Amino acid sequence: MYVAVFAVILGIVAIDQLIKYVVVNTLAIGQSIPVIDGVFHFTYVQNFGAAFSILQHRQAFLILLTGAVMIAVLFVLLRHIRTFDVMTSISLAMIVGGGVGNIIDRVRLGYVIDFLDVRLIQFPVFNFADCCIVIGAFLLLMSALLFSKADPEQEAS
Secondary structure (H helix, E strand, O other), rough: OHHHHHHHHHHHHHHHHHHHHHHHHHOOOOOEEEOOOOEEEEEEEOOOHHHHHOOOOOHHHHHHHHHHHHHHHHHHHHHHHHOHHHHHHHHHHHHHHHHHHHHHHHHHHOOOOOEEEEEOOOOOOOOOOHHHHHHHHHHHHHHHHHHHOOHHHHOOO
């Protein structure tokens, strides 16, 4: 399972960085290419904050916070991987992979490269790493709801 978890993390980071490389070398800042006009566009944005552009220009804080959270999640994952179900392990790997993808941008560039622009619902522009974090969190919640085991002592009461 360790190999699968690290493959997911490394795969997410590699795909995220490759897509961002293509975006930066294809689009000008602020340029938008409609995929489905008025619904979904590729739009190159430099995000100097966190989700929804909060904490603008607080890169040191965001790097430390993201790094601490990624280390904590990775520690829990590696410490308990033998007891976690596959869905829990993969969801945590997705969260770590997405966090690492964004922290690479913050350390290297001072901002995060965003490019997925859902205009139908006026949502902030985001990226592949963000998608992995959100999907990983959703899968983790589903895993907790579907696969949690009740404490045998509580059932006996």
